[in-house]
Amino acid sequence: MFEPKFAERSKLLKPSSIRQMMAIAKELLAQGKTVYELNIGQPDIPCIPEFVDGIMRKAESRQINYTPYNGETYLRETYARYLNSYFDRRGVDHLVIDTENILVCAGASHCLSNIFLTICNPGDEVLTIEPFFSPYQGFLAIAGGVLKAIPTEAENDFALPSNEVIESYITEKTKAILINTPNNPSGRIMSYEELERLARLCVEHDIYLISDEVYREMIIGDEEAVSVLQIDLHDDELNEKLINRMIVVDSASKTFSLCGVRIGFVISLQPIVNTIALVNAHTVACISDIMQYGVASCYDAVMWRPEYIEEFRGIYRERLEATMEAIHRYLPKCIVSRPKGAFYVMIKFPELEDVNEFCHYTLEHFNMGGETVALTPAKNFYLDPKLGKNEVRIALVVSPEKMKRSIQIVSQSLKSYKRYKANIDSHMRQLL
Numbered sequence: 001m002f003e004p005k006f007a008e009r010s011k012l013l014k015p016s017s018i019r020q021m022m023a024i025a026k027e028l029l030a031q032g033k034t035v036y037e038l039n040i041g042q043p044d045i046p047c048i049p050e051f052v053d054g055i056m057r058k059a060e061s062r063q064i065n066y067t068p069y070n071g072e073t074y075l076r077e078t079y080a081r082y083l084n085s086y087f088d089r090r091g092v093d094h095l096v097i098d099t100e101n102i103l104v105c106a107g108a109s110h111c112l113s114n115i116f117l118t119i120c121n122p123g124d125e126v127l128t129i130e131p132f133f134s135p136y137q138g139f140l141a142i143a144g145g146v147l148k149a150i151p152t153e154a155e156n157d158f159a160l161p162s163n164e165v166i167e168s169y170i171t172e173k174t175k176a177i178l179i180n181t182p183n184n185p186s187g188r189i190m191s192y193e194e195l196e197r198l199a200r201l202c203v204e205h206d207i208y209l210i211s212d213e214v215y216r217e218m219i220i221g222d223e224e225a226v227s228v229l230q231i232d233l234h235d236d237e238l239n240e241k242l243i244n245r246m247i248v249v250d251s252a253s254k255t256f257s258l259c260g261v262r263i264g265f266v267i268s269l270q271p272i273v274n275t276i277a278l279v280n281a282h283t284v285a286c287i288s289d290i291m292q293y294g295v296a297s298c299y300d301a302v303m304w305r306p307e308y309i310e311e312f313r314g315i316y317r318e319r320l321e322a323t324m325e326a327i328h329r330y331l332p333k334c335i336v337s338r339p340k341g342a343f344y345v346m347i348k349f350p351e352l353e354d355v356n357e358f359c360h361y362t363l364e365h366f367n368m369g370g371e372t373v374a375l376t377p378a379k380n381f382y383l384d385p386k387l388g389k390n391e392v393r394i395a396l397v398v399s400p401e402k403m404k405r406s407i408q409i410v411s412q413s414l415k416s417y418k419r420y421k422a423n424i425d426s427h428m429r430q431l432l
């Protein structure tokens with residue numbers, strides 16, 4: 001039989017179990033079943049209307065062309081203005097960003113792949129904080145890099161460990177510390193003090209600080225996110241060293257419910273941005289013309305109409321309220337910490353040993369009145385196989401009523417699953 005030959009690099013990439021769960025849910029939906037897809041990290045609310053206006057205007061021009069490899073100037077200018085106004089609206093000091101500091105890529109995912117291809121040699125390490133957005137591992141593997149993770153605990157509100165602990169993970173191969181705030185999956189927002197600590201460590205150890213801030217606008221608690229662009233080390237020399245090592249990533253996907261549009265941004269010093277842009281030039285050539293046009297209309301709109309952000313925050317807050325109430329009521333033994341940002345909730349099931357089987361059981365073998373729920377097993381968000389085994393992540397992607405209904409289904413499924421496991425155990429005992 002013909003065996004295709006592949007490069008070693010391709011063997012490092014594994015299909016994600018999140019996608020496998022999604023495929024099963026889609027199959028059940030195609031069969032006409034009702035599945036609440038809480039496994040998907042995709043906002044369900046309609047995109048901002050200005051996107052449609054922008055796209056229509058561009059389409060009507062009938063000029064859809066190649067674009068500059070670092071992104072269209074009008075989008076880079078508009079995004080830089082948006083970012084400065086984002087901080088000004090909150091009245092916080094920040095690094096002023098200009099057009100030359102912005103690079104456009106095909107979503108934050110592509111930004112991160114490009115960054116790793118630019119800064120990592122094979123075998124280089126990037127440190128991140130557990131739990132983390134699982135695709136980081138694959139993005140880095142393509143560049144030949146290795147992800148290392150510093151654990152944090154739900155019981156301790158996922159707080160950043162001490163400098164001593166962090167430094168014990170830094171080796172001569174470490175190229176960067178990669179953080180994500182607000183965090184997917186924990187919903188945690190890093191404090192100014194934590195970011196300042198990380199910034200000082202990166203300067204001291206001469207490594208990059210990469211900050212994934214795609215959820216900057218998705219605040220579902222009462223505390224705003226802090227950006228690394230706000231950090232002031234109160235020393236000109238240290239601040240300059242930090243600026244030379246800082247790379248921020250953002251995206252239109254979550255802010256405007258535009259996951260399928262694939263537009264993201266790298267924000268950094270001009271020489272860093274220009275070098276990462278060369279990866280765009282030599283891989284995808286350039287980013288979609290019409291999509292950049294549509295997204296520029298969105299950033300332009302929120303500068304004049306910030307209520308849009310407040311409106312979508314309100315929708316997610318209502319869903320969170322209903323979900324937290326339902327968890328406390330229907331899953332009283334579960335441990336849950338209230339997320340402050342992004343739109344996910346992590347639920348720990350102390351009674352379960354391996355939640356993966358429970359997630360499959362719920363989706364494939366359990367229903368309540370013909371309805372079931374797709375969950376994401378949280379082990380995907382940890383490198384350490386011992387961690388996350390009894391945790392799931394749910395996304396706040398359906399109405400408050402449906403979120404409550406989903407938690408009721410999970411609670412009934414848990415009872416049914418425990419009976420099923422007990423039956424298997426007693427059957428096994430009879431056989432022995």
Ligand SMILES: Cc1ncc(COP(=O)(O)O)c(C=O)c1O
Pocket residue numbers: 041106107108109110133180183184212214250251252253259263264
């Ligand atoms: C933390 C985090 N970073 C990056 C991404 C990728 O975003 P994009 O759609 O812009 O590629 C996601 C998507 O879920 C995410 O959760």
